[in-house]
Amino acid sequence: MTSFTIEKQGQEINFDSSFADVNEVRKYLREQMSYNNFAMNLVEKKKVSEKQIAWMHYLATQSVIDSQTPVEFGPYKQLVNKMYDAVAYRAGKFQVRLPGITLSTVNKGANIGCVYVFECDQYVGKITQNGELKGNVSEDVKNLLEDANDNLLQLAKIYGHETGTCSVCARTLNDPLSVQMGIGPVCAKRFG
Numbered sequence: 001m002t003s004f005t006i007e008k009q010g011q012e013i014n015f016d017s018s019f020a021d022v023n024e025v026r027k028y029l030r031e032q033m034s035y036n037n038f039a040m041n042l043v044e045k046k047k048v049s050e051k052q053i054a055w056m057h058y059l060a061t062q063s064v065i066d067s068q069t070p071v072e073f074g075p076y077k078q079l080v081n082k083m084y085d086a087v088a089y090r091a092g093k094f095q096v097r098l099p100g101i102t103l104s105t106v107n108k109g110a111n112i113g114c115v116y117v118f119e120c121d122q123y124v125g126k127i128t129q130n131g132e133l134k135g136n137v138s139e140d141v142k143n144l145l146e147d148a149n150d151n152l153l154q155l156a157k158i159y160g161h162e163t164g165t166c167s168v169c170a171r172t173l174n175d176p177l178s179v180q181m182g183i184g185p186v187c188a189k190r191f192g
């Protein structure tokens with residue numbers, strides 16, 4: 001096992017590489033579908049410095065460690081799944097207005113798989129793909145998210161009763177059944 005040192009954000013990191021030599025590292029990184037641009041540039045370089053070799057060992061070793069660490073889910077994983085199931089039902093973005101908050105899936109950029117949280121039309125935070133909440137979110141919003149995690153459709157219906165509009169498509173609820181349910185029948189299906 002070979003030890004390396006790299007400097008990352010001003011800090012020295014010592015680690016033992018999981019790989020015998022740099023060619024093994026290259027091979028491993030090339031096989032990883034998800035390796036980043038930084039790693040890819042290093043892998044494809046013709047000449048690499050000692051420093052760069054250490055970095056390649058670091059990236060590959062970290063990747064091995066990550067792949068062996070079981071993923072832990074945050075408290076809102078169920079909500080994220082529900083939101084993206086609704087996207088699968090009809091392609092595009094899924095947004096739902098609830099009493100006090102609005103939730104939205106993300107269909108482009110680096111945050112695909114996350115759920116954005118809005119309070120009074122202001123972005124306040126996001127729930128990651130793994131169900132963890134990031135951002136400066138009030139206790140009230142946290143309580144609403146916990147509620148939404150268990151009862152998303154129920155909250156959407158409450159919103160419909162309170163506002164007279166559908167929480168998904170924003171149309172006025174006219175039809176007697178929709179008024180009674182608090183949501184339009186087509187939009188209700190998206191909740192599974």
Ligand SMILES: [Zn+2]
Nearest residue numbers: 166169184187
């Ligand atoms: Zn609707």
